[in-house]
Amino acid sequence: MTKKKHKKSNDGKKYEKKVSAMVRKLYPNSEIKDDVKLPATITGGKRQVDTLLDTGTQQIDFDAKDHKRNIGIKDVADYGFKLKDEGVPLGVMVSNSPYAESAVAAAKFFGIRPTHLIDTTDKENPFAIASKTLIEVRYVKALSFGIKHTSVGSGFNVYQDLGRQELVSDDGSHTVIAYDVFKDVLWNSGYLVERIEEFNNGADGWYAYTLPKQEIVMADGTRGVIDEFSFNYEVGTQYLDGKWNVKHAQGIFDAAKNTFQTNQNVESESLTIEELQNWPKVDPATLDKTKYGIRISVIGELPDYKMAPPML
Known part of the structure; x- marks a missing residue:
């Protein structure tokens, strides 16, 4: 994940609408409601949910985080308590600012998905994807x-x-x-x-x-x-490790798993053979293929006979 220059902060409600629109694209067959008020079973009163998704078997709270600062541990902990208070089992933070490493670790502990909204058609969206590629x-x-x-x-x-x-x-x-x-x-x-x-x-x-x-x-x-x-x-x-920039995409990027969720075609930047040759090699003995968002298999072409066969 890379962060592009953020020219100006989006209005909070405007960002909530963008998150809601993306959730509706990703889950077209689920019931989705915005600005929902749920009973607070611990603190009393009501809890506000930006976007509430109901799949029929579970509810998911999508929380739009429109901050100028990075998301920290306290933000995650507060959100984790909010989920318990409102009785929603799964929460997805959708932030337009980066997560601190400690915040990502905390999110994993609480069972929260720390994500970013990806929309390359939106000039105000600050994020682009550089997928970890094998x-x-x-x-x-x-x-x-x-x-x-x-x-x-x-x-x-x-x-x-x-x-x-x-x-x-x-x-x-x-x-x-x-x-x-x-x-x-x-x-x-x-x-x-x-x-x-x-x-x-x-x-x-x-x-x-x-x-x-x-x-x-x-x-x-x-x-x-x-x-x-x-x-x-x-x-x-031979295994090569690198980053592959995504040129056109709409969806949600998981900052903890380095995975991208979308229901549309994704267009990536082209890679030349020269660029691939500069990628570092990976030892097969320590290789964990599950860490890669994209895996590509290519053939090391044999040269004409006047050249020595490649020994990689």
Whole structure:
């Protein structure tokens, strides 16, 4: 979460109306009332609720906090007592100013959601989102090939180099370098990543992709059909940690969980490969994927054969 320059404070009632409007967008099927007076069971009298949501199974108090100062522990504690006094089990503070770290900790203790209103269409709204993002880069750690050749006997030889070994097209009209088949058709296209996601839950490790009854070009220039031509490849995953700025969004951001609630499409700023390369790496042994608001899986593309395969 980042805070943009706050040119002027919104009028309290005006901000309450904005919060109410957003709640109605997020919960279109719930009963929602504004400026509700509830009996105060502890202190007596009445308690005022900015926006009261009734889902049919529970009530939620949405409290619009229009302050020029940061929200502190006392604000949270006072709100926690108010909830007990009015008998509403769940409270959501919606603030247009930042929360102190201690206030967020206190909110977690009281079971209160400390949130911010996000509306990039509103010039008076001081907040924008920079979501904590995890990039999962799937890449090839090692690559080789193997053949099964009982159908052509033993008196033949092939190149031991994927960059020189040629495969013949199905119709026999042309040949293509084996490495290019793996690079362009199988790996960079995302085909193999989809396969290991489907059949092995995307686990890292060694895999094989086999072309049965494949015609190849021998080292002496002649052609022959082999029983199997197999690409043997090891898949690894590198994790990158960074922030991804949200360009257009409307909803409520939870300052404790770093999550964003919306019922609309979210448009984020574009990220270049150069920017991703500057993101710090994350040790898989200590990785907690639940801390990330956005997770993106990308393919570490193999380069042309004249370049060394990437070793991340």
